[in-house]
Amino acid sequence: MQHPVFAPESGLSMSQEQASLWQQVLQHSVSGLVGFIAERDEAGQISNLRYSFINKVALRDTFSIGRQADEEQVIGRYVTDFFPTIRGSVIWRTYLDVIETGTAQRLEQKYTLNGRDVWIAQSVAPFGQDGLLLSYSETSELHNTAHRLTNQSALLNEILNSSPNAIAVFEAIRDGAGKLVDFRTTLVNRMVERLSGLPAHSFINTQLSQIHPLTPESFERLNNLLITGESVHVEHFVPGASVWLDVTLTRLNDGFVATLQDITAAKQAQQQLETAIQNLHRSNQHLEEFAYVASHDLQEPLRKIVAFGDVLQHQYADQLSLSATDLVGRMQKSANRMRSLVNDLLTYARLSNKPDGFGLVDLNHLIASVADDLEVTIQDKQAEVTLDTLPTVWGDTVLLRQLFQNLLSNGLKFHQPGQAPVVRIEGHVATPDECRTYLSATDASQAGRRYALIDVVDKGVGFDERYLDRIFTIFQRLHPLNQYVGTGMGLAICRKVVDIHGGHITAISQPGHGAIFRLLLPMQ
Structure with missing residues (x-):
């Protein structure tokens, strides 16, 4: 015959078989379960x-730490037999408060179990008359995850706040029908x-329409952003602050992230550049006008x-004295030199604009x-001119000539x-x-661009x-005019031509040991 066993938590009696099943359920629970019965003194205090x-x-x-026990050694024993210092602790006060008030409580504390620090979440509930049921589980993983998330959140916040760009996150506000309203x-x-x-707190939960009035066009653009996910990029001028903003909007769930960069300085620089370009065009126009005047x-x-x-x-040669004939000859030389100078100056002025006819040029x-073309001069001077095999370059044939x-x-x-x-x-x-060595960092680093290095070597002075x-500046001469005729424009024209081609020109020389004029010209 089975004897009924009283189940305090339900107030019902159950058979021995049911009680055994109940014990198995409790014993195999993944949570720790402990039942306590309070003992009171003569004054009725626990x-x-x-x-x-x-x-x-x-x-x-x-x-399991420092002492071994089985269930029979624990049941019926006092808590203080195993934990003499528990009185006065937070958990002790919690136990007593639950028994006296009949109100369940939950707390989370850090303990040392099996040599490691763990977080334990405890649920303390009243259990029958003066009874207490403690249910607990380890929450270390959850606590550590939450701690990591907190740290990551703090790190992301720090990164976010360290950004040189203004960043704001918005979520959609929809009506009952799911239609976007703000x-x-x-x-x-x-x-x-x-x-x-x-x-910052003044913006939180503020509607976008209160921060920036939404026109039908801008509202439709934001709605399309949520539908298509295609980012929006605009430049916006804030009149009151006189600030230019580069704005990028990127979808985030049912909302978007706005990234705003202050580009006022860049806009001002761009405006200054455009003004400089306009002035340059105006200057070139004046130069062309001057070239026309000079040429006519x-x-x-x-x-x-x-x-x-x-x-x-x-x-009138027979009517001129020797002195007058000499003066006329000097006048002719000066006039011819002036004509050459004007022609060279015109050539230099016309180099202001890059020609459109760039292509592959066979330097050979x-x-x-x-x-x-210089054959007469070469023969008159009995000069020796040799030409090695040269690369093909990219440029304008007329200018390179x-x-x-x-x-x-x-x-x-x-x-x-x-x-x-000897050349x-x-x-x-x-x-x-x-x-x-010879090019600017920008030109030298252009991916896939090759250059030809050309040396014009002479054995001159x-x-x-x-x-x-x-020597590459206009009207500059290093030698007296009576020794070497010229206008001082030739090498200035050379530099201008090389600059137009995006290349470089320099020279290597010593007095009395000739010179090497070194060119770098793009090949493509």
């Missing part, structure tokens, strides 16, 4: 708690405060001076053609007294190191490299 039930989990956790601000970083001059109005008086000089030399063919004609003429002109000029033109594809910058 003096101790006696173990009435403990499952395997609680037995393992409670008695957006609500959920997060802003410090840069929003700096741009607006308002504290300045050339005409020179032609007349030369013509009148020719008349004096040929028709081009320089051979230049040498043919002018460049090499000036350099070759230079080599023929500035030869050692009493010696025939050699050689070249190869520039190495990366050579590009880095040379020059002191202290004057290297001067």
Whole structure:
């Protein structure tokens, strides 16, 4: 015959079989379960708690450190037998409060179990008359995860607030039918405060329409952002603050993230650049006007001076004294030099604009053609001109012809007294190191771009490299006019041509040891 057993938690009696099943359920629970019965003193105050039930989990956790016990050794014993110092602790006061008030409580505390620190969540509930049921489980994983999330959140907040851009997050506000009506601000970083001059909390839960009035067009654009997920990028001017903002909107769930960058300085620089470009165009226009005037109005008086000089030399030669004949000859030389100077100046002025006819130029063919044009000078001076095999470059044929004609003429002109000029033109594809040496960092780093290195070498009089910058400046001469005729424009024109091609020109020389004019020209 089975005897009924009283179940305090339900107030019902159950059979021995049911009680056994109930015990198995409690023993196999993944949570620790402990039952206590309060004992009171003569004054009715709770003096101790006696173990009435403990499952395997609680037995393992409670008695596995420094002492071994089984259920029979624990049931009926006082808590203070195992934990003498428990009175006065937070958990003790909680136990008593639950028994006295009949109100369940929950608390989470850190303990040391099996040599490690763990977090335990405890539920303490009244259990019958003066009874207490303690249910607990380890929440270390959850607590550690929450701790990590808190740290990550703090880190992300710090990153967010360290951003040089203003960042704000908005979530959609929809009506009962799910239709979009507005957006609500959920997060802003410090840069929003700096741009607006308002504290961050004043934006939270504020509707977007209150911050920035939404036109039908802008509202439709935001609605499309939520539908398509395609980012929106605009530049916006804030009149009151005189600030330009670069705004990027990116969908986030049912809302978006707004990233705002202050581009006022860049806009001002762009405006200054546009003004400078306009001024440059205006200056170029004036230069073209000057070129027209110079080619017509300045050339005409020179032609007349030369013509009148020719008349004096040929028709009135017998009427001129030796002194007058000398003066007329000097006048003719000066007029012709002035004509050459004006022509060179015109050539330089016309180089202000980059031509449209860039293409592949075979330097071997081009320089051979230049040498043919200078054949008379080469023969008169008995010069030796040699040309190595050269790379093909990318440029304008007319400008490159002018460049090499000036350099070759230079080599023929500035030869050692009493010696025939010797000029050699050689070249190869520039190495990366050579590009880095002679080109700007921007040009040298252009992916896939190659350059030809061309040397125009002569055995002439040379020059002191202290004057290297001067020789490429207009009207600069290092040698007296009575020794070497010229206008001082040739090398300035060379530099202008090379600059138009995005290349580089320099020179290597010593007085009396000739010169090397080194060019880097793009090959594509």
